Amino acid sequence: MFEKLGLTRMAQALAAHAGSRVEVVARNVANADTPGFRAMDMPAFASMYEDDGFSLRGTRVGHIVNERSLSSSPVMSGSGMTPNGNDVSLDQQMMKAIEARQSHEMALAVYRSTSAIIRTSLGRNN
16 A cells, blocks of 8 residues: 555655665775775665656756666765775765665655554544
């Protein structure tokens, strides 16, 4: 039943994206001392998610660029190189982990709210 609702589908996709981003950040942190390792990151959720009911519409020329050139796989996100060729910044990785956690919490809040609205409309309060 919930899978047919566009909002819950989007919330589930956001939660999955956040989980994938946490995985990429964890891999980056685990390889922070590996010589030559290049940091990765996931493309933004908005650039990956496209649904007919929630597609973005531009209001002026150049407002929204709708390119599907980014895939759901991690992309290089490096900053500055260290002498050993590693470009992982732990500060940046922690910020990315926080962003991913916030996205996941937002997805769960949307899912909970949608569930509560549906239960209320059906006359069930638990």
